[in-house]
Amino acid sequence: MLYVMRHGKTDWNAQYRLQGGTDVPLNDEGRRMAREAAKKYKDVHFDVCFVSPLQRARETADIFLEGRGIPIIVDNRLREMGFGPAEGVDHVYEKPDCPAYKMFKDPEHYVAKDGAESFEELFARTGEFLKEKAEPLVKEGKSVLIIGHGAMNTSIINRYRNVPLKNFWETLCGNCELVQIL
Numbered sequence: 001m002l003y004v005m006r007h008g009k010t011d012w013n014a015q016y017r018l019q020g021g022t023d024v025p026l027n028d029e030g031r032r033m034a035r036e037a038a039k040k041y042k043d044v045h046f047d048v049c050f051v052s053p054l055q056r057a058r059e060t061a062d063i064f065l066e067g068r069g070i071p072i073i074v075d076n077r078l079r080e081m082g083f084g085p086a087e088g089v090d091h092v093y094e095k096p097d098c099p100a101y102k103m104f105k106d107p108e109h110y111v112a113k114d115g116a117e118s119f120e121e122l123f124a125r126t127g128e129f130l131k132e133k134a135e136p137l138v139k140e141g142k143s144v145l146i147i148g149h150g151a152m153n154t155s156i157i158n159r160y161r162n163v164p165l166k167n168f169w170e171t172l173c174g175n176c177e178l179v180q181i182l
Helices: 028-040 055-064 101-105 119-139 150-161 165-171
Strands: 002-006 048-051 072-074 144-148 178-180
Touching (some): 002 150, 028 055, 048 055, 048 119, 055 144, 119 144, 144 150, 150 165
Parallel strands (some): 048 072
Antiparallel strands (some): 002 178
16 A cells, blocks of 8 residues: 655645745644544554655654654655745745746646756656655555655655646645555
């Protein structure tokens, strides 16, 4: 089995600010969400958890898996998509002049600029991770959990569900929502 979960809520989520690679911590609501998810999914078996290096994902993993004895392994390829100069901008969906606006409104024609990461780069690193780490374990019959971020998780979900780039955001999962992929 292969599962993904998005980190708990942060202050930037609450403010509709684009986080990307900015290392924003969970807020109290995000910690509560992780504890509630731990109760809700307590009967779901995991053999291993891979997690983003960003603290909001790591803390979610620690809270969600507390007391279960499941190894938590940080992998840099699971960090959130880099949004370049758009990181920290609020309400991107309402700002056509923002560099990330097209990424959300017309992902098929988004062109990454000024240090932002392209969808191709995101797919390449998450695909490499899946091929090297997750898929071999799943083939062995292991249950693998990935705790990460909105865009990063969506890239993984869409790979397995064959979702076209133009529909990229249709599979975005909510904070602390567990999604079974395989």
